[in-house]
Amino acid sequence: MTEESKNLPTNFIKEIIDRDLEQGKNDGRIHTRFPPEPNGYLHIGHAKSIVLNFGIAKEYNGLCNLRFDDTNPIKEEEEYINSIIEDVQWLGFDWEDRLFFASDYFEQLYKLAEQLIKSGDAFVCDLTAEQIRSYRGTLTKPGTDSPYRDRSVAENLDLFRRMRGGEFPDGRRVLRAKIDMALPNLNMRDPVLYRILHATHPRTKDSWCIYPMYDWAHGLEDSIERITHSLCTLEFEDHRPLYDWCLVKLGVYHPQQIEFARLNLSYTILSKRKLLELVQEDMVSGWDDPRMPTISGMRRRGYTAAAIRNFCERIGIAKKDNIADMALLEYYVREDLNKTAPRVMAVLNPLKIVIDNYPEGQVENLPAVNNPEDPAAGNREIPFSRELYIEQEDFQEEPHKKFFRLAPGKEVRLKHAYIIKYERVVKDEQGNIKEVHCTYDPDTKSGGVNADRKVKGTLHWVSKMHSLEAEVRLYDRLFATANPNSVAEGTDFKSNLNPDSLKVITAQVEPGLKHVRAGDRFQFLRRGYFCVDIKDSNGGKLVFNRTVSLRDSWARIERMKLR
Protein backbone atom coordinates (compact mmCIF):
# COMPACT_ATOMS: atom_id res chain seq x y z
CA MET A 1 0.00 0.00 0.00
CA THR A 2 1.23 3.46 -0.78
CA GLU A 3 -0.49 5.23 2.07
CA GLU A 4 0.29 8.85 2.54
CA SER A 5 1.67 9.26 6.01
CA LYS A 6 2.18 13.00 6.33
CA ASN A 7 -0.01 15.19 8.48
CA LEU A 8 -3.20 13.20 8.43
CA PRO A 9 -5.85 14.84 10.56
CA THR A 10 -6.84 13.36 13.90
CA ASN A 11 -10.52 13.22 14.80
CA PHE A 12 -12.93 13.26 17.68
CA ILE A 13 -13.56 9.53 17.50
CA LYS A 14 -9.92 8.69 18.06
CA GLU A 15 -9.94 11.08 21.00
CA ILE A 16 -12.87 9.20 22.50
CA ILE A 17 -11.05 5.93 21.94
CA ASP A 18 -7.86 7.30 23.48
CA ARG A 19 -9.83 8.34 26.53
CA ASP A 20 -11.57 4.97 26.76
CA LEU A 21 -8.21 3.26 26.56
CA GLU A 22 -6.80 5.45 29.31
CA GLN A 23 -9.75 4.53 31.49
CA GLY A 24 -9.25 0.86 30.80
CA LYS A 25 -12.64 0.47 29.17
CA ASN A 26 -13.29 -2.91 27.49
CA ASP A 27 -9.94 -4.17 28.81
CA GLY A 28 -8.19 -2.13 26.17
CA ARG A 29 -9.99 -3.96 23.37
CA ILE A 30 -10.96 -2.06 20.19
CA HIS A 31 -13.49 -3.69 17.91
CA THR A 32 -15.38 -1.93 15.12
CA ARG A 33 -17.55 -3.08 12.27
CA PHE A 34 -18.69 -2.04 8.83
CA PRO A 35 -22.40 -2.90 8.64
CA PRO A 36 -23.80 -2.38 5.11
CA GLU A 37 -27.34 -3.24 4.16
CA PRO A 38 -27.17 -5.30 0.95
CA ASN A 39 -29.70 -3.15 -0.87
CA GLY A 40 -27.38 -1.53 -3.39
CA TYR A 41 -23.77 -1.13 -4.38
CA LEU A 42 -21.17 0.51 -2.18
CA HIS A 43 -20.14 4.06 -3.06
CA ILE A 44 -17.35 6.44 -2.10
CA GLY A 45 -19.36 7.50 0.95
CA HIS A 46 -19.22 3.93 2.21
CA ALA A 47 -15.49 3.94 1.50
CA LYS A 48 -15.18 6.75 4.05
CA SER A 49 -16.83 4.53 6.65
CA ILE A 50 -14.83 1.46 5.62
CA VAL A 51 -11.53 3.33 5.84
CA LEU A 52 -12.58 4.75 9.21
CA ASN A 53 -13.68 1.46 10.76
CA PHE A 54 -10.93 -0.77 9.39
CA GLY A 55 -8.40 2.01 9.84
CA ILE A 56 -9.18 2.47 13.52
CA ALA A 57 -9.03 -1.28 14.10
CA LYS A 58 -5.61 -1.41 12.46
CA GLU A 59 -4.27 1.66 14.22
CA TYR A 60 -5.34 0.44 17.66
CA ASN A 61 -4.42 -3.17 17.07
CA GLY A 62 -8.05 -4.13 17.17
CA LEU A 63 -10.51 -5.91 14.90
CA CYS A 64 -13.10 -4.86 12.38
CA ASN A 65 -15.97 -7.08 11.25
CA LEU A 66 -17.80 -7.04 7.96
CA ARG A 67 -21.43 -7.47 8.86
CA PHE A 68 -24.42 -7.42 6.59
CA ASP A 69 -27.39 -5.75 8.17
CA ASP A 70 -29.84 -7.87 6.22
CA THR A 71 -33.05 -7.32 8.13
CA ASN A 72 -35.29 -6.25 5.28
CA PRO A 73 -35.73 -9.01 2.66
CA ILE A 74 -37.86 -6.78 0.47
CA LYS A 75 -34.95 -4.60 -0.54
CA GLU A 76 -32.03 -6.93 -0.25
CA GLU A 77 -30.42 -9.17 -2.84
CA GLU A 78 -27.59 -11.62 -3.13
CA GLU A 79 -26.09 -9.63 -6.00
CA TYR A 80 -25.54 -6.78 -3.58
CA ILE A 81 -23.95 -9.03 -0.98
CA ASN A 82 -21.46 -10.29 -3.53
CA SER A 83 -20.62 -6.86 -4.87
CA ILE A 84 -20.08 -5.48 -1.36
CA ILE A 85 -17.70 -8.30 -0.46
CA GLU A 86 -15.77 -7.72 -3.67
CA ASP A 87 -15.59 -3.98 -3.14
CA VAL A 88 -14.40 -4.04 0.47
CA GLN A 89 -11.76 -6.57 -0.50
CA TRP A 90 -10.70 -4.52 -3.50
CA LEU A 91 -10.34 -1.48 -1.30
CA GLY A 92 -7.69 -3.46 0.51
CA PHE A 93 -9.37 -4.47 3.77
CA ASP A 94 -9.45 -7.84 5.47
CA TRP A 95 -12.12 -9.00 7.91
CA GLU A 96 -10.37 -12.37 8.24
CA ASP A 97 -12.92 -14.89 9.49
CA ARG A 98 -15.33 -12.25 10.71
CA LEU A 99 -17.90 -12.06 7.96
CA PHE A 100 -21.26 -11.89 9.70
CA PHE A 101 -24.90 -11.52 8.84
CA ALA A 102 -27.62 -10.07 11.01
CA SER A 103 -29.78 -12.89 9.71
CA ASP A 104 -27.50 -15.35 11.51
CA TYR A 105 -28.69 -13.76 14.74
CA PHE A 106 -32.43 -13.91 14.01
CA GLU A 107 -33.04 -16.66 16.55
CA GLN A 108 -31.11 -14.82 19.28
CA LEU A 109 -32.86 -11.59 18.44
CA TYR A 110 -36.20 -13.34 18.68
CA LYS A 111 -35.37 -14.82 22.09
CA LEU A 112 -34.32 -11.41 23.37
CA ALA A 113 -37.61 -9.99 22.12
CA GLU A 114 -39.47 -12.57 24.18
CA GLN A 115 -37.33 -11.54 27.12
CA LEU A 116 -38.38 -7.95 26.58
CA ILE A 117 -42.02 -8.97 26.47
CA LYS A 118 -41.62 -10.94 29.70
CA SER A 119 -40.14 -7.95 31.48
CA GLY A 120 -43.15 -5.94 30.40
CA ASP A 121 -41.18 -3.70 28.07
CA ALA A 122 -42.77 -4.70 24.78
CA PHE A 123 -46.25 -5.42 23.51
CA VAL A 124 -47.98 -6.67 20.41
CA CYS A 125 -49.96 -3.90 18.75
CA ASP A 126 -52.86 -4.41 16.35
CA LEU A 127 -52.99 -0.87 15.07
CA THR A 128 -52.53 -0.43 11.32
CA ALA A 129 -49.50 1.42 9.98
CA GLU A 130 -51.63 4.51 9.39
CA GLN A 131 -53.06 4.35 12.90
CA ILE A 132 -49.63 4.02 14.43
CA ARG A 133 -48.57 7.09 12.53
CA SER A 134 -51.47 9.16 13.78
CA TYR A 135 -51.08 7.87 17.36
CA ARG A 136 -47.44 8.90 17.22
CA GLY A 137 -48.30 12.57 17.45
CA THR A 138 -46.19 15.19 15.71
CA LEU A 139 -42.90 16.97 16.19
CA THR A 140 -44.60 19.40 18.55
CA LYS A 141 -47.46 17.31 19.96
CA PRO A 142 -47.11 14.22 22.13
CA GLY A 143 -48.50 10.90 20.96
CA THR A 144 -51.29 8.75 22.33
CA ASP A 145 -50.98 5.33 23.91
CA SER A 146 -52.01 2.42 21.75
CA PRO A 147 -55.20 0.73 23.01
CA TYR A 148 -53.24 -2.53 22.95
CA ARG A 149 -50.48 -1.18 25.15
CA ASP A 150 -51.67 -2.89 28.32
CA ARG A 151 -52.08 -6.42 27.09
CA SER A 152 -50.86 -9.04 29.54
CA VAL A 153 -47.43 -10.58 29.20
CA ALA A 154 -49.07 -13.91 28.46
CA GLU A 155 -51.21 -12.48 25.67
CA ASN A 156 -48.24 -10.61 24.19
CA LEU A 157 -46.14 -13.74 24.26
CA ASP A 158 -48.86 -15.79 22.66
CA LEU A 159 -49.49 -13.24 19.94
CA PHE A 160 -45.78 -12.76 19.23
CA ARG A 161 -45.27 -16.51 18.90
CA ARG A 162 -48.21 -16.70 16.54
CA MET A 163 -46.74 -13.81 14.54
CA ARG A 164 -43.63 -15.90 14.11
CA GLY A 165 -45.76 -18.92 13.36
CA GLY A 166 -47.20 -17.22 10.30
CA GLU A 167 -50.77 -16.93 11.52
CA PHE A 168 -51.13 -13.31 10.44
CA PRO A 169 -50.79 -11.51 7.16
CA ASP A 170 -48.27 -8.72 6.52
CA GLY A 171 -49.02 -5.60 8.51
CA ARG A 172 -51.64 -7.21 10.72
CA ARG A 173 -49.65 -6.81 13.94
CA VAL A 174 -46.28 -5.56 15.15
CA LEU A 175 -44.19 -5.89 18.25
CA ARG A 176 -43.54 -2.55 19.88
CA ALA A 177 -41.30 -1.37 22.68
CA LYS A 178 -43.21 0.11 25.62
CA ILE A 179 -41.43 3.37 26.34
CA ASP A 180 -43.27 6.70 26.45
CA MET A 181 -45.58 8.23 23.86
CA ALA A 182 -44.94 11.72 25.21
CA LEU A 183 -41.17 11.78 24.72
CA PRO A 184 -39.95 14.59 22.44
CA ASN A 185 -37.79 12.12 20.54
CA LEU A 186 -40.23 10.45 18.17
CA ASN A 187 -38.07 7.35 17.97
CA MET A 188 -38.86 6.68 21.61
CA ARG A 189 -42.66 6.75 21.22
CA ASP A 190 -43.20 2.99 21.46
CA PRO A 191 -41.15 2.16 18.36
CA VAL A 192 -41.89 -0.90 16.26
CA LEU A 193 -39.43 -3.72 16.91
CA TYR A 194 -40.76 -6.47 14.66
CA ARG A 195 -43.00 -6.46 11.61
CA ILE A 196 -44.62 -9.28 9.68
CA LEU A 197 -43.14 -9.76 6.21
CA HIS A 198 -43.96 -12.85 4.24
CA ALA A 199 -40.96 -12.40 1.98
CA THR A 200 -38.14 -14.66 0.93
CA HIS A 201 -34.87 -13.58 2.48
CA PRO A 202 -31.69 -13.94 0.39
CA ARG A 203 -30.13 -16.10 3.09
CA THR A 204 -32.78 -17.43 5.49
CA LYS A 205 -35.19 -17.97 2.61
CA ASP A 206 -38.68 -18.67 4.03
CA SER A 207 -37.79 -19.65 7.57
CA TRP A 208 -38.96 -16.32 8.95
CA CYS A 209 -42.00 -14.20 8.37
CA ILE A 210 -41.24 -11.65 11.04
CA TYR A 211 -38.19 -9.44 10.73
CA PRO A 212 -36.52 -7.17 13.30
CA MET A 213 -36.39 -3.43 12.73
CA TYR A 214 -33.06 -1.64 12.60
CA ASP A 215 -33.35 -0.14 16.06
CA TRP A 216 -33.90 -3.50 17.66
CA ALA A 217 -31.41 -5.40 15.57
CA HIS A 218 -28.45 -3.13 15.24
CA GLY A 219 -27.46 -2.64 18.85
CA LEU A 220 -27.93 -6.33 19.52
CA GLU A 221 -25.77 -7.26 16.56
CA ASP A 222 -23.09 -4.96 17.93
CA SER A 223 -23.53 -6.45 21.37
CA ILE A 224 -23.34 -10.04 20.16
CA GLU A 225 -20.12 -9.27 18.29
CA ARG A 226 -18.68 -7.43 21.31
CA ILE A 227 -18.21 -4.30 19.26
CA THR A 228 -16.61 -1.60 21.41
CA HIS A 229 -17.26 1.45 19.22
CA SER A 230 -20.23 1.42 16.87
CA LEU A 231 -19.59 4.17 14.34
CA CYS A 232 -22.47 5.41 12.24
CA THR A 233 -23.64 8.51 10.46
CA LEU A 234 -25.37 11.55 11.91
CA GLU A 235 -28.93 10.61 10.98
CA PHE A 236 -28.76 7.91 13.67
CA GLU A 237 -28.07 10.40 16.40
CA ASP A 238 -31.76 10.52 17.32
CA HIS A 239 -31.75 6.75 17.47
CA ARG A 240 -28.97 6.47 20.04
CA PRO A 241 -31.36 6.77 23.01
CA LEU A 242 -33.25 3.80 21.62
CA TYR A 243 -30.03 1.90 20.87
CA ASP A 244 -29.06 2.41 24.49
CA TRP A 245 -32.55 1.65 25.83
CA CYS A 246 -32.66 -1.78 24.22
CA LEU A 247 -29.25 -2.78 25.53
CA VAL A 248 -29.95 -1.50 29.04
CA LYS A 249 -33.36 -3.19 29.25
CA LEU A 250 -31.83 -6.49 28.18
CA GLY A 251 -28.82 -6.10 30.42
CA VAL A 252 -26.43 -7.21 27.70
CA TYR A 253 -22.99 -6.00 26.67
CA HIS A 254 -23.27 -2.37 25.71
CA PRO A 255 -21.22 -0.98 22.80
CA GLN A 256 -20.91 2.77 22.37
CA GLN A 257 -22.54 4.36 19.35
CA ILE A 258 -20.71 7.38 17.93
CA GLU A 259 -22.01 9.38 15.00
CA PHE A 260 -20.03 11.23 12.33
CA ALA A 261 -21.00 13.22 9.25
CA ARG A 262 -21.48 11.27 6.06
CA LEU A 263 -19.53 12.20 2.95
CA ASN A 264 -20.99 14.35 0.23
CA LEU A 265 -19.02 14.91 -2.96
CA SER A 266 -19.42 17.79 -5.36
CA TYR A 267 -20.87 17.07 -8.80
CA THR A 268 -22.33 13.75 -7.77
CA ILE A 269 -24.87 12.15 -5.45
CA LEU A 270 -24.23 9.64 -2.71
CA SER A 271 -27.61 8.17 -2.01
CA LYS A 272 -28.26 4.53 -2.76
CA ARG A 273 -31.88 5.32 -3.47
CA LYS A 274 -31.02 7.95 -6.05
CA LEU A 275 -28.24 5.89 -7.60
CA LEU A 276 -30.70 3.02 -7.94
CA GLU A 277 -33.03 5.41 -9.71
CA LEU A 278 -30.33 6.26 -12.26
CA VAL A 279 -29.72 2.56 -12.82
CA GLN A 280 -33.38 1.63 -13.12
CA GLU A 281 -34.17 4.50 -15.47
CA ASP A 282 -31.18 3.69 -17.67
CA MET A 283 -29.60 7.06 -17.19
CA VAL A 284 -26.36 5.15 -16.67
CA SER A 285 -25.32 1.73 -17.92
CA GLY A 286 -25.50 0.12 -14.46
CA TRP A 287 -24.16 0.33 -10.93
CA ASP A 288 -20.65 0.03 -12.37
CA ASP A 289 -21.04 2.74 -14.99
CA PRO A 290 -17.71 4.58 -14.86
CA ARG A 291 -19.54 7.82 -14.12
CA MET A 292 -21.10 6.41 -10.98
CA PRO A 293 -19.56 7.25 -7.58
CA THR A 294 -19.85 3.57 -6.70
CA ILE A 295 -16.73 1.63 -5.84
CA SER A 296 -17.35 -0.64 -8.82
CA GLY A 297 -17.94 2.32 -11.12
CA MET A 298 -14.80 4.05 -9.95
CA ARG A 299 -12.83 0.85 -10.31
CA ARG A 300 -14.06 0.49 -13.88
CA ARG A 301 -13.26 4.14 -14.47
CA GLY A 302 -9.66 3.42 -13.50
CA TYR A 303 -9.49 4.74 -9.95
CA THR A 304 -7.08 2.88 -7.70
CA ALA A 305 -7.91 1.64 -4.23
CA ALA A 306 -4.95 3.58 -2.84
CA ALA A 307 -6.27 6.82 -4.31
CA ILE A 308 -9.66 6.26 -2.71
CA ARG A 309 -8.11 5.37 0.64
CA ASN A 310 -5.85 8.41 0.61
CA PHE A 311 -8.79 10.62 -0.20
CA CYS A 312 -10.86 9.16 2.63
CA GLU A 313 -8.04 9.70 5.07
CA ARG A 314 -7.45 13.27 4.00
CA ILE A 315 -11.05 14.47 4.24
CA GLY A 316 -11.13 13.64 7.92
CA ILE A 317 -13.96 12.78 10.28
CA ALA A 318 -16.16 15.37 11.95
CA LYS A 319 -19.81 16.10 12.70
CA LYS A 320 -20.21 19.04 10.33
CA ASP A 321 -22.25 18.63 7.16
CA ASN A 322 -19.83 18.79 4.30
CA ILE A 323 -19.41 18.58 0.56
CA ALA A 324 -15.92 17.42 -0.29
CA ASP A 325 -14.36 18.75 -3.45
CA MET A 326 -14.20 16.35 -6.40
CA ALA A 327 -10.90 18.05 -7.25
CA LEU A 328 -9.36 16.50 -4.13
CA LEU A 329 -10.37 13.02 -5.23
CA GLU A 330 -8.93 13.71 -8.66
CA TYR A 331 -5.72 14.93 -7.07
CA TYR A 332 -5.26 11.57 -5.36
CA VAL A 333 -5.85 9.49 -8.50
CA ARG A 334 -3.38 11.58 -10.42
CA GLU A 335 -0.88 11.33 -7.60
CA ASP A 336 -1.10 7.55 -7.58
CA LEU A 337 -1.29 7.01 -11.33
CA ASN A 338 1.55 9.42 -12.02
CA LYS A 339 3.84 7.07 -10.14
CA THR A 340 2.49 3.82 -11.53
CA ALA A 341 0.90 4.24 -14.95
CA PRO A 342 3.04 3.50 -18.03
CA ARG A 343 3.13 6.32 -20.56
CA VAL A 344 1.85 5.63 -23.99
CA MET A 345 0.97 7.76 -27.01
CA ALA A 346 -2.58 7.98 -28.29
CA VAL A 347 -4.04 10.55 -30.64
CA LEU A 348 -7.62 11.26 -29.73
CA ASN A 349 -8.52 13.57 -32.62
CA PRO A 350 -6.17 12.67 -35.45
CA LEU A 351 -4.71 15.16 -37.92
CA LYS A 352 -2.50 13.72 -40.66
CA ILE A 353 1.07 14.92 -40.90
CA VAL A 354 3.37 14.18 -43.84
CA ILE A 355 7.13 14.51 -43.35
CA ASP A 356 8.11 15.50 -46.88
CA ASN A 357 11.81 14.81 -46.50
CA TYR A 358 11.44 11.48 -44.72
CA PRO A 359 12.07 8.56 -47.11
CA GLU A 360 8.92 6.86 -48.28
CA GLY A 361 8.61 3.34 -46.97
CA GLN A 362 11.18 3.85 -44.22
CA VAL A 363 10.34 2.83 -40.67
CA GLU A 364 12.42 3.45 -37.56
CA ASN A 365 11.79 1.88 -34.21
CA LEU A 366 12.51 4.52 -31.65
CA PRO A 367 13.13 3.80 -27.98
CA ALA A 368 10.70 5.40 -25.57
CA VAL A 369 10.79 5.50 -21.79
CA ASN A 370 7.75 3.88 -20.22
CA ASN A 371 7.55 6.01 -17.11
CA PRO A 372 9.92 8.85 -16.29
CA GLU A 373 8.75 8.63 -12.65
CA ASP A 374 9.72 4.98 -12.46
CA PRO A 375 13.05 3.89 -13.99
CA ALA A 376 12.17 0.26 -13.32
CA ALA A 377 9.35 0.52 -15.85
CA GLY A 378 11.94 0.29 -18.65
CA ASN A 379 11.68 1.18 -22.32
CA ARG A 380 9.73 0.14 -25.36
CA GLU A 381 10.06 0.80 -29.08
CA ILE A 382 7.62 2.76 -31.16
CA PRO A 383 7.57 2.94 -34.96
CA PHE A 384 8.14 6.23 -36.78
CA SER A 385 7.41 6.73 -40.47
CA ARG A 386 6.66 9.38 -43.08
CA GLU A 387 2.97 9.77 -42.32
CA LEU A 388 1.86 10.42 -38.79
CA TYR A 389 -1.10 11.56 -36.76
CA ILE A 390 -0.99 14.36 -34.25
CA GLU A 391 -3.86 15.96 -32.36
CA GLN A 392 -5.96 18.40 -34.34
CA GLU A 393 -5.69 20.85 -31.48
CA ASP A 394 -1.90 20.76 -31.68
CA PHE A 395 -1.97 22.67 -34.95
CA GLN A 396 -3.26 26.20 -35.44
CA GLU A 397 -3.02 28.24 -38.60
CA GLU A 398 -3.31 31.51 -36.75
CA PRO A 399 -1.87 30.79 -33.35
CA HIS A 400 -2.33 32.69 -30.15
CA LYS A 401 1.00 34.16 -29.01
CA LYS A 402 1.41 31.62 -26.24
CA PHE A 403 0.63 28.68 -28.51
CA PHE A 404 3.81 26.61 -28.42
CA ARG A 405 2.71 23.89 -30.80
CA LEU A 406 2.71 23.38 -34.55
CA ALA A 407 1.88 26.45 -36.62
CA PRO A 408 3.14 28.21 -39.75
CA GLY A 409 6.82 29.08 -39.33
CA LYS A 410 7.15 27.00 -36.17
CA GLU A 411 9.12 23.98 -35.08
CA VAL A 412 8.07 21.39 -32.54
CA ARG A 413 9.56 18.27 -31.03
CA LEU A 414 7.82 14.99 -31.65
CA LYS A 415 8.19 13.11 -28.40
CA HIS A 416 10.86 10.39 -28.55
CA ALA A 417 11.54 11.32 -32.22
CA TYR A 418 12.56 14.38 -34.25
CA ILE A 419 12.06 18.10 -34.41
CA ILE A 420 9.80 18.93 -37.31
CA LYS A 421 9.12 22.19 -39.07
CA TYR A 422 5.91 23.39 -40.67
CA GLU A 423 5.93 23.63 -44.46
CA ARG A 424 2.39 23.88 -45.79
CA VAL A 425 -1.20 22.92 -45.17
CA VAL A 426 -3.53 21.07 -47.53
CA LYS A 427 -7.27 21.77 -47.39
CA ASP A 428 -10.36 20.30 -48.99
CA GLU A 429 -12.94 22.24 -51.03
CA GLN A 430 -14.75 23.34 -47.86
CA GLY A 431 -11.54 24.78 -46.47
CA ASN A 432 -11.09 22.09 -43.85
CA ILE A 433 -7.54 21.11 -43.07
CA LYS A 434 -6.81 17.70 -44.61
CA GLU A 435 -3.14 17.35 -43.78
CA VAL A 436 -0.13 19.33 -42.76
CA HIS A 437 3.20 18.92 -44.50
CA CYS A 438 6.38 19.28 -42.53
CA THR A 439 10.09 18.57 -42.83
CA TYR A 440 12.20 16.93 -40.16
CA ASP A 441 15.74 17.58 -39.02
CA PRO A 442 17.52 14.18 -39.05
CA ASP A 443 20.10 15.46 -36.54
CA THR A 444 17.54 16.00 -33.85
CA LYS A 445 16.59 12.43 -33.15
CA SER A 446 16.09 11.91 -29.42
CA GLY A 447 19.44 11.04 -27.97
CA GLY A 448 21.25 12.26 -31.11
CA VAL A 449 23.78 15.08 -31.73
CA ASN A 450 21.40 18.02 -31.88
CA ALA A 451 18.80 16.40 -29.74
CA ASP A 452 19.06 19.03 -27.05
CA ARG A 453 18.14 21.87 -29.39
CA LYS A 454 15.42 23.79 -27.60
CA VAL A 455 11.96 24.05 -29.09
CA LYS A 456 8.97 25.42 -27.27
CA GLY A 457 6.61 22.52 -27.66
CA THR A 458 6.60 18.75 -27.63
CA LEU A 459 3.78 16.80 -29.24
CA HIS A 460 2.67 13.21 -28.99
CA TRP A 461 1.99 11.34 -32.21
CA VAL A 462 1.47 7.90 -33.74
CA SER A 463 2.62 6.42 -37.04
CA LYS A 464 -0.33 6.36 -39.42
CA MET A 465 0.40 2.96 -40.90
CA HIS A 466 1.16 1.33 -37.56
CA SER A 467 -1.39 2.86 -35.25
CA LEU A 468 -4.36 0.95 -33.88
CA GLU A 469 -7.92 2.09 -33.72
CA ALA A 470 -9.41 2.24 -30.25
CA GLU A 471 -12.70 3.33 -28.80
CA VAL A 472 -12.10 5.95 -26.16
CA ARG A 473 -14.77 6.93 -23.70
CA LEU A 474 -14.25 10.42 -22.41
CA TYR A 475 -16.01 10.64 -19.09
CA ASP A 476 -16.79 13.84 -17.34
CA ARG A 477 -18.64 14.61 -14.12
CA LEU A 478 -22.06 12.99 -13.89
CA PHE A 479 -23.77 16.19 -12.82
CA ALA A 480 -23.43 19.68 -14.19
CA THR A 481 -23.84 21.39 -10.85
CA ALA A 482 -21.72 21.13 -7.72
CA ASN A 483 -24.68 20.21 -5.57
CA PRO A 484 -27.13 18.17 -7.64
CA ASN A 485 -29.47 17.90 -4.67
CA SER A 486 -30.27 21.57 -4.70
CA VAL A 487 -32.92 21.91 -7.36
CA ALA A 488 -35.64 24.29 -8.42
CA GLU A 489 -39.23 23.61 -7.36
CA GLY A 490 -40.89 20.93 -9.42
CA THR A 491 -37.68 19.29 -10.65
CA ASP A 492 -35.43 16.70 -9.08
CA PHE A 493 -31.73 15.88 -9.00
CA LYS A 494 -31.90 14.30 -12.43
CA SER A 495 -32.47 17.69 -14.01
CA ASN A 496 -28.89 18.44 -13.03
CA LEU A 497 -27.39 15.53 -14.95
CA ASN A 498 -24.51 16.59 -17.18
CA PRO A 499 -25.55 15.89 -20.80
CA ASP A 500 -21.86 15.73 -21.75
CA SER A 501 -20.79 13.23 -19.12
CA LEU A 502 -19.82 10.72 -21.81
CA LYS A 503 -18.32 11.32 -25.22
CA VAL A 504 -17.25 8.33 -27.27
CA ILE A 505 -14.56 8.82 -29.89
CA THR A 506 -12.31 6.71 -32.08
CA ALA A 507 -8.66 7.30 -31.38
CA GLN A 508 -5.40 6.13 -32.92
CA VAL A 509 -3.09 4.49 -30.41
CA GLU A 510 0.45 3.18 -30.58
CA PRO A 511 0.73 -0.44 -31.77
CA GLY A 512 2.10 -1.82 -28.53
CA LEU A 513 -1.36 -1.45 -27.01
CA LYS A 514 -2.57 -4.45 -28.98
CA HIS A 515 -1.93 -6.79 -26.10
CA VAL A 516 -3.31 -4.91 -23.14
CA ARG A 517 -5.38 -6.65 -20.51
CA ALA A 518 -8.67 -5.61 -19.00
CA GLY A 519 -8.17 -3.04 -16.27
CA ASP A 520 -4.65 -1.99 -17.38
CA ARG A 521 -4.02 1.66 -16.66
CA PHE A 522 -1.99 4.06 -18.78
CA GLN A 523 -1.15 7.67 -19.09
CA PHE A 524 -1.92 8.81 -22.62
CA LEU A 525 0.86 11.35 -22.93
CA ARG A 526 -0.39 14.92 -22.53
CA ARG A 527 -4.01 13.72 -22.39
CA GLY A 528 -4.73 11.98 -19.13
CA TYR A 529 -5.06 8.63 -17.46
CA PHE A 530 -6.99 5.91 -19.20
CA CYS A 531 -7.77 2.30 -18.42
CA VAL A 532 -8.82 -0.68 -20.47
CA ASP A 533 -12.54 -1.25 -19.95
CA ILE A 534 -13.10 -4.48 -18.08
CA LYS A 535 -16.36 -5.31 -19.80
CA ASP A 536 -16.24 -4.14 -23.39
CA SER A 537 -12.57 -4.35 -24.35
CA ASN A 538 -11.43 -7.60 -25.94
CA GLY A 539 -9.14 -9.06 -28.59
CA GLY A 540 -11.20 -7.64 -31.39
CA LYS A 541 -11.92 -4.23 -29.96
CA LEU A 542 -9.89 -1.93 -27.75
CA VAL A 543 -11.89 0.22 -25.36
CA PHE A 544 -10.33 2.76 -23.03
CA ASN A 545 -12.03 4.74 -20.29
CA ARG A 546 -10.70 8.12 -19.33
CA THR A 547 -10.13 8.08 -15.58
CA VAL A 548 -9.14 11.72 -15.29
CA SER A 549 -7.44 14.24 -17.53
CA LEU A 550 -4.03 15.66 -16.80
CA ARG A 551 -3.80 19.02 -15.12
CA ASP A 552 -3.80 21.31 -18.08
CA SER A 553 -2.27 24.76 -17.82
CA TRP A 554 -2.95 25.41 -21.50
CA ALA A 555 -6.64 24.96 -20.82
CA ARG A 556 -6.24 27.60 -18.14
CA ILE A 557 -4.65 30.03 -20.58
CA GLU A 558 -7.53 29.41 -22.96
CA ARG A 559 -10.02 30.08 -20.20
CA MET A 560 -8.30 33.33 -19.31
CA LYS A 561 -8.56 34.40 -22.94
CA LEU A 562 -12.32 34.00 -22.83
CA ARG A 563 -12.71 36.28 -19.86
Place this chain on the structure above:
RNA sequence: UGCCGGGUCGUCUAAGGGUAAGACCGCGGCCUUUGGAGCCGUUAAUGGUGGUUCGAAUCCUCCCCCGGCAGCCA
Protein backbone atom coordinates in the same frame (compact mmCIF):
# COMPACT_ATOMS: atom_id res chain seq x y z
C1' U B 1 -42.50 26.15 15.90
C1' G B 2 -40.71 20.17 20.00
C1' C B 3 -36.09 17.34 20.32
C1' C B 4 -31.11 16.36 18.64
C1' G B 5 -26.75 18.08 16.15
C1' G B 6 -23.76 21.68 13.68
C1' G B 7 -21.39 26.84 12.15
C1' U B 8 -12.90 28.14 11.38
C1' C B 9 -9.67 30.16 4.40
C1' G B 10 -13.47 28.90 -1.99
C1' U B 11 -13.47 23.27 -0.11
C1' C B 12 -12.14 19.59 3.72
C1' U B 13 -9.81 19.21 8.36
C1' A B 14 -6.61 20.91 12.80
C1' A B 15 -5.73 24.28 16.96
C1' G B 16 -9.31 22.20 23.30
C1' G B 17 -7.43 29.78 27.58
C1' G B 18 -1.40 31.67 24.97
C1' U B 19 1.57 33.46 17.32
C1' A B 20 -5.42 30.44 13.85
C1' A B 21 -2.14 25.35 11.04
C1' G B 22 -2.21 21.62 6.95
C1' A B 23 -4.18 19.58 2.37
C1' C B 24 -6.90 20.57 -2.22
C1' C B 25 -8.34 24.55 -5.38
C1' G B 26 -6.67 29.40 -7.11
C1' C B 27 -2.66 32.75 -8.21
C1' G B 28 2.82 33.77 -9.24
C1' G B 29 7.60 31.82 -10.33
C1' C B 30 11.51 27.99 -11.33
C1' C B 31 12.30 23.66 -14.07
C1' U B 32 10.89 20.50 -18.06
C1' U B 33 11.98 16.30 -24.85
C1' U B 34 4.47 15.43 -21.41
C1' G B 35 1.97 23.22 -21.22
C1' G B 36 2.38 16.40 -17.20
C1' A B 37 5.32 15.51 -12.87
C1' G B 38 8.49 18.09 -9.45
C1' C B 39 10.26 22.44 -6.66
C1' C B 40 9.54 27.41 -4.49
C1' G B 41 6.38 31.26 -3.18
C1' U B 42 1.48 33.30 -2.28
C1' U B 43 -3.92 34.94 -1.63
C1' A B 44 -7.55 33.47 1.84
C1' A B 45 -11.18 32.02 7.63
C1' U B 46 -13.04 31.82 13.57
C1' G B 47 -21.73 33.69 11.94
C1' G B 48 -23.27 38.08 15.35
C1' U B 49 -23.65 40.30 20.20
C1' G B 50 -22.50 41.12 25.24
C1' G B 51 -19.56 39.16 29.15
C1' U B 52 -15.37 36.44 32.10
C1' U B 53 -9.91 36.93 31.47
C1' C B 54 -3.55 39.98 31.18
C1' G B 55 -5.17 36.94 27.03
C1' A B 56 -11.12 33.70 23.90
C1' A B 57 -12.04 29.99 17.75
C1' U B 58 -11.82 27.70 22.70
C1' C B 59 -15.62 29.34 28.80
C1' C B 60 -20.61 31.96 29.75
C1' U B 61 -25.22 35.13 27.73
C1' C B 62 -28.56 36.31 24.07
C1' C B 63 -29.34 36.17 18.86
C1' C B 64 -28.75 34.48 13.68
C1' C B 65 -28.00 30.63 10.15
C1' C B 66 -27.69 25.36 8.52
C1' G B 67 -28.79 20.01 8.97
C1' G B 68 -31.60 15.67 10.94
C1' C B 69 -36.15 13.48 13.01
C1' A B 70 -43.31 12.27 12.52
C1' G B 71 -41.19 4.14 7.75
C1' C B 72 -44.24 -1.73 9.83
C1' C B 73 -36.49 1.58 5.66
C1' A B 74 -31.47 1.37 7.22
